[in-house]
Amino acid sequence: xxxxxxxxxxxxxASGTVSSxxxxxxxLARIARLxxxxxxxxxxxxxxxxxxxxxxxxxxxxxxxxxPLHGVPFAVKDLCHVRGLPTSCGTKTxxxxxxxxxxxxxxxxxxxGVVLLGKLNMTELALxxxxxxxxxxxxxxxxxxxxxxGGSSSGSAAAVAAGFALGALGSDTGGSIRLPAxxxxxxxxxxxxxxxxxxxxxxxxxxxxxxxxxxxxVRGAALVLQAIAGRDPRDPTTSRRAVPDYGSTLDDPVSxxxxxxxxxxxxxxxxxxxxxxxxxxxxxxxxxxxxxVTLRLPDxxxxxxxxxxxxxxxxxxxHGRVVRERPHELQPAVRARLEVGFNISAHDYLQxxxxxxxxxxxxxxxxxxxxxxxxxxxxxxxxxxxxxxKAGSVEDVVRRMGRFSRLTRxxxxxxxPALSVPVGLSADGRPLALQIVGRPFDEATVLRLGHAYxxxxxxxxxxxxxxxxx
Amino acid sequence: MLSRDDRAVLAAVADLxxxxxxxxxxxxxxxxxxxxxAALEGEADxxx
Numbered sequence: 001x002x003x004x005x006x007x008x009x010x011x012x013x014a015s016g017t018v019s020s021x022x023x024x025x026x027x028l029a030r031i032a033r034l035x036x037x038x039x040x041x042x043x044x045x046x047x048x049x050x051x052x053x054x055x056x057x058x059x060x061x062x063x064x065x066x067x068p069l070h071g072v073p074f075a076v077k078d079l080c081h082v083r084g085l086p087t088s089c090g091t092k093t094x095x096x097x098x099x100x101x102x103x104x105x106x107x108x109x110x111x112x113g114v115v116l117l118g119k120l121n122m123t124e125l126a127l128x129x130x131x132x133x134x135x136x137x138x139x140x141x142x143x144x145x146x147x148x149x150g151g152s153s154s155g156s157a158a159a160v161a162a163g164f165a166l167g168a169l170g171s172d173t174g175g176s177i178r179l180p181a182x183x184x185x186x187x188x189x190x191x192x193x194x195x196x197x198x199x200x201x202x203x204x205x206x207x208x209x210x211x212x213x214x215x216x217x218v219r220g221a222a223l224v225l226q227a228i229a230g231r232d233p234r235d236p237t238t239s240r241r242a243v244p245d246y247g248s249t250l251d252d253p254v255s256x257x258x259x260x261x262x263x264x265x266x267x268x269x270x271x272x273x274x275x276x277x278x279x280x281x282x283x284x285x286x287x288x289x290x291x292x293v294t295l296r297l298p299d300x301x302x303x304x305x306x307x308x309x310x311x312x313x314x315x316x317x318x319h320g321r322v323v324r325e326r327p328h329e330l331q332p333a334v335r336a337r338l339e340v341g342f343n344i345s346a347h348d349y350l351q352x353x354x355x356x357x358x359x360x361x362x363x364x365x366x367x368x369x370x371x372x373x374x375x376x377x378x379x380x381x382x383x384x385x386x387x388x389x390k391a392g393s394v395e396d397v398v399r400r401m402g403r404f405s406r407l408t409r410x411x412x413x414x415x416x417p418a419l420s421v422p423v424g425l426s427a428d429g430r431p432l433a434l435q436i437v438g439r440p441f442d443e444a445t446v447l448r449l450g451h452a453y454x455x456x457x458x459x460x461x462x463x464x465x466x467x468x469x470x
Numbered sequence: 471m472l473s474r475d476d477r478a479v480l481a482a483v484a485d486l487x488x489x490x491x492x493x494x495x496x497x498x499x500x501x502x503x504x505x506x507x508a509a510l511e512g513e514a515d516x517x518x
Contacts, residue, residue, distance in 0.1 A: 192510060193510060194507070194510065207506075239510075239511065241511070299493075301489075302489065302493045305486060305489030305490070305493070306489070306490075306493070308486055308489075309486050309489070309490060312486070332475070336475060336478065336479060339479045340479050340482045340483055340486070343479065343480065343483040344483060344486060344487075345487070348486065348487055348490045350503070351490050351494040351497065352490060352494075353503035353506070354494065354497050354501050354502060354503055354505075355490070355493055355494050355497065356503070356506050357501060357502065357503055357504070357505030357506040357508075357509060358497070358501050358505065360505075360506050360509040360510065361505060361508075361509040364509055364510075393474070393478075394475050394478065395474070395475075395478040398478070398482070415506070415510050440509075440510040440511070440512065441510070
């Protein structure tokens, strides 16, 4: 029961087939046995998790269910402030980040009845797409140890892929939910900007940060999103827009849905197996009755440039203190990315914000007049070897980071909902994935297509997670 | 004397500045950052 789907476990818990205490014990035992190799956790709160599981079991026996997530073991990226646990944000400093309020998404998940197992490993300060971390250990890809789990929500993706938790929270500024989800063969959702509160989460870039779920299936992601989405007065950037019932439309047919595949930028120079996997998935989607159209997407490179100016400037403003006072504590590539932000002019930052507004307006009007969703690759190649991504000069590493995240950054800049869904494995067993991108606040359509694809292709009956041996 | 890393940082900054110069040249006076939220909320082209 530790491996498999959140929704299957939720059903078993609700029917009393299994107790939350039992499944939590199994998750903790599995973590103890196997995470020494994977390095997905920074802090495991075994006592807290077991106490919570006992309480939730008692509630269920008394007929009080909190909903579909009642009793489900869960974990969160170590930039979410959680009462009683340190928040390192992947740095050398155990308590790098403290907030006045607990992470709003965690608070909502607790209210929904999850069992919090602990805090997950991540790229230092969320500044990198490979999940390497000199302080807490490089997160290993459970499908292919020695290879990147993606980042920066590396532990989140690896823990779900390895069956340590049935769901995880991550954050995404330039791709940091979708990249590790793609690398680790799990589902990852970056919601619309403002759909989920960022209160109590370490900021990397106020304009670009998103919080979202990683799970083994799209239905699981929908269940988690349902719990965490919605207006939060503690995060004034959250939208007042009502949260729809994502589950009620998840099984609706997708025939007639207009699906756009970009003819520019997104397939340029990508790994042939990755391209074949994504295009094969597009054919499967077409076989479901969707109408597939090829179209030219406006200016992805401008979007990447705009996103980089905004992200670097805001990151430097937020984390400048550690760069000035303790630069030696930071990994060199992380420090270099922050230092770029100190040198961007206020003029350029403001122009980037103005451009972002224009590019978003034009994109939403132009593209979503023609299609309902877009489908594109997430990563240009399957999970690369960790030795390779860390090799060379700082400049080499930073350049490699930019190339690996070039397919996710445009949609981060636009703030659009984007869902990474596994589409198979490469010849040597590394996950392949695509991303489904929708209109603002149209997570329901994005999730519906992802779920239809999973169901139709039999993914849910196949191997969802790698077999890990002791 | 700038280190290699310093030069790399400045080169990255210059690249970003060039993108801005190229793409922001024709921004209208009325285009402001809050237009991003308006675009997401579907209010960008709303009539009164």
